[in-house]
Amino acid sequence: MVRKGDTVRYLNEVGGGIVTRVEGKIAYVDDAGFETPMQVSDLVVVLPAGHVPDKKGAKLMFDQEAFDTGRSASRPEPAPAAKSQKAPAPLPEPLPVEETEYGDALNIVLAFEPSDIKRILESDITAVLVNDSNYFLRFILLRREETEGWSTVFGGEAGPNELIDLAVIPRENLKDFERVVLQAIAYKKDKPFEVKSPLNVSRKIDLTKFYKLHCYQPGLYFETPVIEVPLYNEPDPRKAAPARHNRKR
Numbered sequence: 001m002v003r004k005g006d007t008v009r010y011l012n013e014v015g016g017g018i019v020t021r022v023e024g025k026i027a028y029v030d031d032a033g034f035e036t037p038m039q040v041s042d043l044v045v046v047l048p049a050g051h052v053p054d055k056k057g058a059k060l061m062f063d064q065e066a067f068d069t070g071r072s073a074s075r076p077e078p079a080p081a082a083k084s085q086k087a088p089a090p091l092p093e094p095l096p097v098e099e100t101e102y103g104d105a106l107n108i109v110l111a112f113e114p115s116d117i118k119r120i121l122e123s124d125i126t127a128v129l130v131n132d133s134n135y136f137l138r139f140i141l142l143r144r145e146e147t148e149g150w151s152t153v154f155g156g157e158a159g160p161n162e163l164i165d166l167a168v169i170p171r172e173n174l175k176d177f178e179r180v181v182l183q184a185i186a187y188k189k190d191k192p193f194e195v196k197s198p199l200n201v202s203r204k205i206d207l208t209k210f211y212k213l214h215c216y217q218p219g220l221y222f223e224t225p226v227i228e229v230p231l232y233n234e235p236d237p238r239k240a241a242p243a244r245h246n247r248k249r
Helices: 064-070 171-177 207-211
Strands: 007-010 016-023 026-031 034-039 043-047 107-114 125-131 136-144 150-158 162-169 179-187 199-204 227-233 246-248
Touching (some): 016 043, 107 199, 125 136, 125 150, 125 171, 136 171, 150 162
Antiparallel strands (some): 007 016, 007 043, 107 125, 125 162, 136 150, 136 179
């Protein structure tokens, strides 16, 4: 802050003096006997009011000579900024939405795929959500805790005709998935669509099937052995065969 009695230098030009008065943002500087009005923002305090240059400990707060030299043409050019060695990779373009003839009827399946079908009693299980429809699904999958209500297994978005790996379930934790709930809303992007009611589907899963080899079979959506649990099916007489699905891991 510039105050009366401060010795100042001009920021953008050579010269300076002692401030005789300050009125708002304007300071009046006694420069060689002439009172010059200047913007406060264009001044730099060299010596605060009440300080004497030759007094011990009193030092200039601003080196005008060094400042003027730095602004001269002899100032060395700054070194050029180092160029980036590698440009960032472009983001992958989203896959185009391919709708099926029957896909406006929602069909949602929860599948369980073992990591090693030959060691079924020890193998971990991957839970997979199948969205067999032309709609995007904003969803959340919940599982029942024994005494503490519900907990979230996975939440996200499934694209049309897409399979999403939700979670890898250790064999010893399969008991936690006896009761599951799917909550979801269905919609389309960048085009009109028929509004679907929000889903709130509850299922009790027969856990004994996970210990029986014959219960794992290639299904409508998998070439490998799985257990498929239908969560929601909206009948459509035009449906003839399942679509080819994209799997998101």
